[in-house]
Amino acid sequence: MTAEAESGTKVLRMAASTSEDPKTGAMSSSEKLKFQGSGAPYTSDRGAGGSEAPSEMPAEGGRPRTLIATDGIGKYFPVRSGFFSREQKLLRAVDGVSIRVRRGETVGLVGESGCGKSTLGRLMLRLVEPSFGRVVYDGRDLVPLSAAALRPLRRKMQIIFQDPYSSLNPRMTVRAIVGEAIQIHKLAKTKRDEEDMVASLLLKVGLRPDVMGRYPHEFSGGQRQRIGIARALAVQPEFIVCDEPISALDVSIQAQIVNLLMDLQDDLGVAFLFISHDLRVVRHISQRVAVMYLGKLVEQGTNDQLFDGPLHPYTRALLAAVPTPDPEKKRLRIVVQGDAPSAIDPPEGCAFHPRCPRKVAGTCDKQVPQFAEVTHGTGHKVACWNPHTE
Amino acid sequence: MSVSSSGSTTAPLLRVRDLVTTFRTERGLLRAVDRVSFEVAEGATLGIVGESGCGKSVTALSILRLIPHPQGTIERGTIEFRGKDLLGLSARAMQDVRGNEISMIFQEPMTSLNPVYSVGWQIVEAIRLHQKKSRGEARERAIEMLRLVGIPAPGSTIDAYPHQLSGGMRQRVMIAMALSCEPNLLIADEPTTALDVTIQAQILELLSDLKTKLGMGVLLITHDLGVVASVCTDVVVMYAGQVVERASVENLFAHPRHPYTRGLLRCLPTFDKVALSEPASAARDTLLAGEALASSLGSESGCAPKRTRPRLPVIEGLVPDLFALPQGCRFQDRCPLAVAQCRDAEPELLVVGEARDGSPHLARCIRANEV
Ligand SMILES: Nc1ncnc2c1ncn2[C@@H]1O[C@H](COP(=O)(O)OP(=O)(O)OP(=O)(O)O)[C@@H](O)[C@H]1O
Ligand SMILES: Nc1ncnc2c1ncn2[C@@H]1O[C@H](COP(=O)(O)OP(=O)(O)OP(=O)(O)O)[C@@H](O)[C@H]1O
Ligand code: SF4
Ligand code: SF4
Ligand SMILES: [Mg+2]
Ligand SMILES: [Mg+2]
Numbered sequence: 179m180t181a182e183a184e185s186g187t188k189v190l191r192m193a194a195s196t197s198e199d200p201k202t203g204a205m206s207s208s209e210k211l212k213f214q215g216s217g218a219p220y221t222s223d224r225g226a227g228g229s230e231a232p233s234e235m236p237a238e239g240g241r242p243r244t245l246i247a248t249d250g251i252g253k254y255f256p257v258r259s260g261f262f263s264r265e266q267k268l269l270r271a272v273d274g275v276s277i278r279v280r281r282g283e284t285v286g287l288v289g290e291s292g293c294g295k296s297t298l299g300r301l302m303l304r305l306v307e308p309s310f311g312r313v314v315y316d317g318r319d320l321v322p323l324s325a326a327a328l329r330p331l332r333r334k335m336q337i338i339f340q341d342p343y344s345s346l347n348p349r350m351t352v353r354a355i356v357g358e359a360i361q362i363h364k365l366a367k368t369k370r371d372e373e374d375m376v377a378s379l380l381l382k383v384g385l386r387p388d389v390m391g392r393y394p395h396e397f398s399g400g401q402r403q404r405i406g407i408a409r410a411l412a413v414q415p416e417f418i419v420c421d422e423p424i425s426a427l428d429v430s431i432q433a434q435i436v437n438l439l440m441d442l443q444d445d446l447g448v449a450f451l452f453i454s455h456d457l458r459v460v461r462h463i464s465q466r467v468a469v470m471y472l473g474k475l476v477e478q479g480t481n482d483q484l485f486d487g488p489l490h491p492y493t494r495a496l497l498a499a500v501p502t503p504d505p506e507k508k509r510l511r512i513v514v515q516g517d518a519p520s521a522i523d524p525p526e527g528c529a530f531h532p533r534c535p536r537k538v539a540g541t542c543d544k545q546v547p548q549f550a551e552v553t554h555g556t557g558h559k560v561a562c563w564n565p566h567t568e
Numbered sequence: 569m570s571v572s573s574s575g576s577t578t579a580p581l582l583r584v585r586d587l588v589t590t591f592r593t594e595r596g597l598l599r600a601v602d603r604v605s606f607e608v609a610e611g612a613t614l615g616i617v618g619e620s621g622c623g624k625s626v627t628a629l630s631i632l633r634l635i636p637h638p639q640g641t642i643e644r645g646t647i648e649f650r651g652k653d654l655l656g657l658s659a660r661a662m663q664d665v666r667g668n669e670i671s672m673i674f675q676e677p678m679t680s681l682n683p684v685y686s687v688g689w690q691i692v693e694a695i696r697l698h699q700k701k702s703r704g705e706a707r708e709r710a711i712e713m714l715r716l717v718g719i720p721a722p723g724s725t726i727d728a729y730p731h732q733l734s735g736g737m738r739q740r741v742m743i744a745m746a747l748s749c750e751p752n753l754l755i756a757d758e759p760t761t762a763l764d765v766t767i768q769a770q771i772l773e774l775l776s777d778l779k780t781k782l783g784m785g786v787l788l789i790t791h792d793l794g795v796v797a798s799v800c801t802d803v804v805v806m807y808a809g810q811v812v813e814r815a816s817v818e819n820l821f822a823h824p825r826h827p828y829t830r831g832l833l834r835c836l837p838t839f840d841k842v843a844l845s846e847p848a849s850a851a852r853d854t855l856l857a858g859e860a861l862a863s864s865l866g867s868e869s870g871c872a873p874k875r876t877r878p879r880l881p882v883i884e885g886l887v888p889d890l891f892a893l894p895q896g897c898r899f900q901d902r903c904p905l906a907v908a909q910c911r912d913a914e915p916e917l918l919v920v921g922e923a924r925d926g927s928p929h930l931a932r933c934i935r936a937n938e939v
Binding site (some may be wrong): 255257258288289290291292294295296297340341342343344384385386388391392395396397398399400401403404421422425426427428429430431432433434436437440444455456457458459461462495496499500501502503504505506507513514517518519520521522523 | 591593594595617618619620621624625626636675676677678679715718719720721724725727728732733734735736737739740758761762763764765766767768769770791792793794795796797798800817818820821822831832833835836837838877879880881882883886889
């Protein structure tokens with residue numbers, strides 16, 4: 179990381195730990211200024227996300243219903259801008275996102291490949307240091323916490339990684355991989371208990387317990403993915419970031435895993451951020467869905483709002499591109515034309531405008547649309563000057 | 569768009585016959601691929617679907633002779649590509665085939681991209697290995713390929729390292745690399761799992777262009793039945809190392825003849841609101857397991873089990889242990905149609921119908937006509 183970006187993070191982390199407003203979680207304008215001065219520009223739509231801020235009234239049992247929320251979170255990666263140039267530029271992987279997951283809720287996260295979904299998921303677990311913004315988990319701001327202070331929280335927040343192979347230690351057997359987490363968190367009394375726990379976890383993800391002695395390279399892609407799922411479930415977390423958890427699996431095992439996640443949720447109140455390109459499954463499993471485009475949320479609503487009445491042109495394009503499992507209707511729909519925008523030089527105004535069929539010249543290419551409700555009180559938000567409201 | 573489905577009558581581009589691939593493991597010899605046969609015609613797309621772990625990737629790696637040594641061996645079978653017997657080629661000649669005439673998109677991009685080189689360097693090397701191009705020309709070509717697969721700002725992203733790219737961008741780098749040398753046969757192992765549906769459509773369109781332009785044949789391994797329906801001409805369904813059904817894509821979706829295939833098609837969530845189905849017995853099992861887990865956790869969450877949401881249908885049970893295969897049909901323990909006779913002898917792959925163009929519809933089930 180460059181010194182510049184590093185200092186930006188520090189300034190902000192300090193700000194967040196010292197002078198946040200405990201009620202709204204909002205930063206004071208002087209902090210914003212501090213951040214602005216540190217190299218990474220402040221995003222204009224941040225304020226609109228304010229109602230997602232973790233300021234909700236505590237619900238039953240004195241616990242806030244919100245389990246985890248981000249407040250204008252962002253990650254800018256310093257990158258070289260070209261082969262011969264030594265100039266550092268910032269790639270805005272996540273740019274001021276406020277998202278909230280309630281206890282026992284599944285929030286689906288969808289969007290174009292490379293738009294920042296995995297980075298957002300990792301930011302929520304602090305596996306990536308934010309460039310700015312806050313993450314509040316169960317009422318605690320995670321960003322200022324030291325590694326030691328984070329450790330007890332780590333068990334409660336797990337991730338199922340998108341790339342299963344590189345996340346499994348090739349020198350450990352399945353028994354050791356799944357058992358390790360159980361040991362670290364002292365969840366089993368005896369070796370025998372541990373073995374039983376590992377076996378039952380493997381069965382849950384559709385693997386035979388007799389695979390315990392094998393190493394990751396001896397498995398197929400989908401089998402490895404399931405080892406990663408078993409490992410994440412081993413420590414009985416409260417919140418799991420599922421980053422493409424099922425894309426390597428055949429539909430029957432997909433269904434089995436989806437059912438398992440839903441069972442865990444209904445029985446234990448586990449919450450999920452469910453990142454997936456499979457919109458059918460997202461529709462099935464999520465209560466709410468957020469759509470991301472080039473580092474920002476562009477639409478968010480309940481499952482029905484989003485799938486039955488999508489407002490943003492990009493959401494519409496996504497839904498239209500889902501291939502039908504019917505060879506008699508053979509067709510692929512190229513619905514998004516034009517080159518993919520770069521997160522290093524995002525288009526001015528609405529980032530989707532160079533590809534948008536509904537753009538309003540003079541507005542969409544100049545001004546950033548606010549991320550806000552179209553109809554007050556619905557909770558269905560969109561960032562668009564000309565949404566599909568008819 | 570139009571998906572070409574040229575039912576060419578010439579000799580197939582690729583013909584795999586009776587392929588058997590095994591691995592030596594702790595527990596003994598594992599037959600990952602067991603007498604698999606199929607063809608891919610020029611300009612056609614053959615889909616391979618099947619349960620996770622059923623041998624799809626091992627089949628693909630066998631064709632390219634990339635099975636890891638010494639634990640893995642191709643024990644039997646022939647692999648004929650444009651009339652050449654690939655299993656008989658020298659290592660050197662095989663190297664020329666790979667990446668030149670046949671290229672492959674691997675299932676896990678991170679394991680096949682080198683983390684210490686920029687992606688551009690890797691594509692340029694791949695191009696220069698097989699084509700007479702200067703470094704500058706190869707770089708131009710690489711940028712063009714990255715643009716075609718929808719990578720933003722390809723002129724600068726080309727200098728990124730694999731860890732700086734998202735999962736789907738890495739996958740597209742692999743696709744760009746595989747297509748850069750215009751192969752005759754593309755083997756694509758789950759090429760679009762990390763891609764959103766709009767970019768997926770763009771990539772599949774690109775493949776279909778190359779099929780028409782170059783007569784490229786494609787062997788497409790995928791779990792996505794929507795993709796299968798949209799781009800494949802024919803489909804092979806595998807189960808526990810074997811082919812259990814082979815048909816034209818239309819026949820497979822309209823008249824599946826193997827209970828496993830039918831089960832797969834049923835697992836697909838519909839895009840409309842999912843009908844509220846009563847919990848299947850598997851769901852009840854996990855319900856019990858979940859309750860046990862809940863009680864072991866104590867009442868920390870304070871959430872009473874409530875099962876109001878529908879569950880997706882699944883194919884009950886587990887794939888058989890490849891070290892302890894049952895006598896008879898490998899699907900018997902999970903098959904709703906199983907009868908005593910299914911446990912006698914292994915059913916053969918037999919003709920059970922034919923496609924519109926007259927090609928046979930094969931299934932490995934004694935009750936295929938009742939499915
Ligand atoms: N370590 C890094 N250094 C530089 N850039 C990075 C790094 N990690 C991610 N990026 C960039 O951040 C952007 C977002 O990446 P991210 O992995 O979050 O995308 P994604 O939405 O998960 O995409 P996909 O669906 O393809 O997995 C991409 O442009 C990527 O190139
Ligand atoms: N190197 C190896 N050593 C031992 N067994 C292996 C090895 N590679 C694969 N296998 C086994 O061979 C079988 C087939 O694996 P393969 O990778 O072909 O499955 P697949 O059909 O591609 O599954 P997926 O859809 O999950 O990718 C699996 O049971 C796997 O465990
Ligand atoms: S703001 Fe304008 S360009 Fe952006 S999505 Fe809406 S209509 Fe299209
Ligand atoms: S042979 Fe019998 S057990 Fe096997 S698939 Fe057919 S009906 Fe089912
Ligand atoms: Mg990702
Ligand atoms: Mg595979």
